[in-house]
Amino acid sequence: MDMSEPQVIRQHLIDPEICIRCNTCEATCPVAAITHDSRNYVVDADKCNLCMACVPPCPTGSIDNWRNMPRALAYTVEAQLGWDNLPDELSAEQLAAAGAAAVPADAPAVSTAPAGPGEGERFNSAQYGATLPPWSAAHAYTNLYGPKAPEKFITATVAGNVRVTEVGTDYDTHHVVLDFGHLPFPVLEGQSIGVIPPGTDAQGRPHHARQYSIASPRNGERPGYNNLSLTIKRVLEDHQGQPVRGVASNYMCDLQVGDKVQVIGPFGASFLMPNHPRSNIVMICTGTGSAPMRAMTEWRRRLRQSGKFEGGKLMLFFGARTPEELPYFGPLQNLPKDFIDIHFAFSRQPGAPKRYVQDLIRERAADLAPLLADPDTCFFVCGLKAMEEGVVLALRDVAQQAGLSWDSVGPALRQGGRLHLETY
Numbered sequence: 232m233d234m235s236e237p238q239v240i241r242q243h244l245i246d247p248e249i250c251i252r253c254n255t256c257e258a259t260c261p262v263a264a265i266t267h268d269s270r271n272y273v274v275d276a277d278k279c280n281l282c283m284a285c286v287p288p289c290p291t292g293s294i295d296n297w298r299n300m301p302r303a304l305a306y307t308v309e310a311q312l313g314w315d316n317l318p319d320e321l322s323a324e325q326l327a328a329a330g331a332a333a334v335p336a337d338a339p340a341v342s343t344a345p346a347g348p349g350e351g352e353r354f355n356s357a358q359y360g361a362t363l364p365p366w367s368a369a370h371a372y373t374n375l376y377g378p379k380a381p382e383k384f385i386t387a388t389v390a391g392n393v394r395v396t397e398v399g400t401d402y403d404t405h406h407v408v409l410d411f412g413h414l415p416f417p418v419l420e421g422q423s424i425g426v427i428p429p430g431t432d433a434q435g436r437p438h439h440a441r442q443y444s445i446a447s448p449r450n451g452e453r454p455g456y457n458n459l460s461l462t463i464k465r466v467l468e469d470h471q472g473q474p475v476r477g478v479a480s481n482y483m484c485d486l487q488v489g490d491k492v493q494v495i496g497p498f499g500a501s502f503l504m505p506n507h508p509r510s511n512i513v514m515i516c517t518g519t520g521s522a523p524m525r526a527m528t529e530w531r532r533r534l535r536q537s538g539k540f541e542g543g544k545l546m547l548f549f550g551a552r553t554p555e556e557l558p559y560f561g562p563l564q565n566l567p568k569d570f571i572d573i574h575f576a577f578s579r580q581p582g583a584p585k586r587y588v589q590d591l592i593r594e595r596a597a598d599l600a601p602l603l604a605d606p607d608t609c610f611f612v613c614g615l616k617a618m619e620e621g622v623v624l625a626l627r628d629v630a631q632q633a634g635l636s637w638d639s640v641g642p643a644l645r646q647g648g649r650l651h652l653e654t655y
Contacts, residue, residue, distance in 0.1 A: 520614030
């Protein structure tokens with residue numbers, strides 16, 4: 232053994248009691264060190280290079296946990312997947328018994344993994360996603376009601392539950408309105424909440440929180456009331472098409488007016504719309520990824536109605552399998568054309584070729600290139616993880632076609648809080 236190598240590493244772990252399983256960490260990790268099952272999100276010590284890319288975007292702070300561990304005894308992925316809570320830090324005596332010395336508090340973290348991806352590896356779209364909010368975004372309140380203690384939950388009352396996809400199709404999506412009464416629950420467009428489904432899982436443990444993006448603007452689904460709305464698809468099959476009944480989605484879609492719901496949050500301090508009135512907003516989404524886009528669009532629409540607001544450009548690229556499966560399809564078509572520039576992409580429409588949001592982005596290259604170069608333009612991407620790479624590659628193609636250097640534009644989008652990726 233090389234005695235120059237530290238015997239103890241600073242192992243990166245995720246707290247399963249706080250984690251809301253939002254997938255932000257896994258989507259952000261540039262070395263694929265984070266994985267998950269139906270229970271936990273975990274970090275593979277053999278892959279993690281301690282780059283810290285996953286820490287700032289985490290909405291709850293569950294990702295920011297570390298343990299001094301003898302290198303040979305580092306917690307495996309399999310062990311972490313079985314946790315209900317984090318293990319205690321090993322004492323100096325326990326480390327000594329394992330033949331290792333404690334790591335000083337000010338010592339640099341040590342990784343067991345290689346530095347990261349090299350040349351020729353797959354395009355990493357996550358590296359361009361911003362972890363900072365737009366410079367003009369309003370201040371976001373987060374973690375007002377936490378997941379660790381039941382007494383810190385907040386109880387909301389269901390004020391509305393309406394289906395927003397065509398009845399008779401398999402794609403059952405609901406618009407659920409929650410009212411918080413007199414309890415403070417301030418939110419901004421782009422934030423999310425956690426919902427605690429009642430009951431227990433197959434092992435008798437309470438269900439963990441499920442995260443849902445807020446679909447209403449900062450002054451509520453109904454202005455002047457302390458409420459918000461969510462866009463929720465009823466989950467009846469997994470990503471492989473196998474039958475499965477989503478615990479939280481079916482619970483939420485079946486709620487009746489007057490029912491009570493346990494909520495934690497709010498979460499999110501970077502995926503926030505700019506407040507600068509002349510800023511441009513480009514929204515790219517699929518399915519229920521439309522929730523934050525609806526919130527941003529509705530806030531701009533209400534400001535416009537006041538007659539005292541001159542906003543920048545709004546563009547929406549919205550993808551679904553068919554028009555019948557697209558949430559809010561009717562209301563979107565009724566928005567004024569001089570207010571928002573909307574483009575739909577349908578991948579399973581009978582008699583028509585498959586079209587995806589990245590195809591629309593390339594078709595509108597002439598309009599998007601100036602926006603990529605404009606520091607007052609923000610891009611928001613929300614939907615299935617599978618869309619993320621294609622969208623960022625399409626933006627790269629738009630930039631290069633216009634003679635812009637993606638090596639400059641891409642990092643500038645991230646550093647300026649201008650390109651936000653929220654995929655799952």
